[in-house]
Every structure is written in structure tokens, then in C-alpha cells.
Amino acid sequence: VTPYVWPRCETRESLVSREPAA
Secondary structure (H helix, E strand, O other): OOOOOOOHHHHHHHHHHHOOOO
């Protein structure tokens, strides 16, 4: 079973959207 992985471009925006830029 492969864990769900966001696209590279999406990962960056998703992390920023979910958590504020530290």
C-alpha cells in the first residue's frame, strides 16, 4: 500500500496553506 503523496508544487502550497510560514 503506497501512502498518499501530494505533488511537489501542491506540497509547498498545501503546507503553507495549512500552517503559517515559520
